[in-house]
Amino acid sequence: MSAPVPVISVVVPTYQRPDLLERCLAALLKQTLARDAYEIIVCDDGPSRAAQDLAEAANERTEGRPQVRYFPVTRTQGPAGARNVGWQAARAELIAFTDDDTVPEPAWLEAGVQAMASGVEAAAGRIVMPLPERATDYERDAARLGEAEFATANVFVRRSALASVGGFDERYTQAWREDSDLHFSLLERGYTIVPAPGAVVIHPLRSARFAASISSQKKVMYDVLLYRNHPRLYRERIRRTPPWLYTAVTATLLAGVCSVLAGWQSLGFASLLVWAVLTLLFFFRRLRLSAFTLRNVGELLVSSLVIPPLSLFWRVVGARRFGLAFP
Incomplete structure (x- = not known):
């Protein structure tokens, strides 16, 4: 008997950050959405044994669903190409995108599914980036991600809409503007994008070199x-x-x-x-x-x-x- 098709697939691109990936996967496995309602797809843009082991270990620790699937990405470079691998391999019609350095709140997926229930093509969740009391210019600039209209650290898109616009433009080989490009492609196609304020991911600031x-x-x-x-x-x-x-x-x-x-x-x-x-x-x-x-x-x-x-x-x-x- 074949496994039931999940309601939503979570796509997580990663690149040589096993510690952050482990933290993200732990949060994704604690979602309030029913276990058989979602799957997790790890797309490794710098294929490593560490990331594969984390995905396999997460799969073994979980009784039944959600299934954690690992895909090495070698054809392209950058999160745009990695996300394309993920949503194209997804089994659900609804696709949730987040990054390996986020910590989704427990009700993240449930709120995202609710936002998409009216039949809209996409929804943008809320990104929270806590700032220290004495934030540096770099930290303040990084925290502007929380003000973004549509950032792939926290968005939900229908697979059919992704297919119609060709997914992500893989010429964006760094994590910059590829989400805006998808956003604009969806808008130009006339698709409806709604806010999903209840779908929250925490995006802790990382230390940066001088x-x-x-x-x-x-x-x-x-x-x-x-x-x-x-x-x-x-x-x-x-x-x-x-x-x-x-x-x-x-x-x-x-x-x-x-x-x-x-x-x-x-x-x-x-x-x-x-x-x-x-x-x-x-x-x-x-x-x-x-x-x-x-x-x-x-x-x-x-x-x-x-x-x-x-x-x-x-x-x-x-x-x-x-x-x-x-x-």
Whole structure:
């Protein structure tokens, strides 16, 4: 006798974070939804024995349902491709997406199923990212995920809707904007997306190395891809105008350096003075709401010098890669 088809399939992409995956799976196995009503699909974007062992151990500890299934992902790189593997292997019509670094509340799935009961194509749950009392700029920026309209750390989508838009665009090889791309694809198809405030996942902040915001600028090139795919919705919901401050900072820096090298000392020093003023404004704007600690101040000072030109550099890289002037 074949096993009953679950009501909902949970897709969890993971990449070399077995400790976080273990915590996530433990929370998923404590859901209030009936055990035979859901399955868990672990999509390992960096196939490892550790992740496979965790999935198999979770399956062995559970009497009956939910079944925990493990899939190594080797054809693509990035969470977009991993999620495609997951929902395509899912046995349910309803697909729940979360990440390996979240802790879903016990009633998460039950609330998600209820939100989808009216026949809508998708629902977006609530992401809670607790901030420390003295949050750094990096932590405050990361916590903005909790304000996102549609983030794959906590969304529910019908399998038929995913199939109709082609799932996730696998050109997003990092965890950035792939969820917005799916969101916009669903909206452009005319599908209904509702909030599911009772479906809550906790997303604890992770520690980051010094000036981590510098390396994260590489993700900006995926803004170009999102703009190329959905220019109208990008302007309406992401960025209405180009990044003028970054452009001005970078332009005055280049003008100053080039002028000094060309022997135009007065013009060069004037341009560098404008660059310094704009950079300080950027620095103080970021510092105003974040922790006034030596580490955070130093991190903000270093990253404020680097971020504007580096961000524009990655936009140019994105424009070259995806064949479009950057937004």
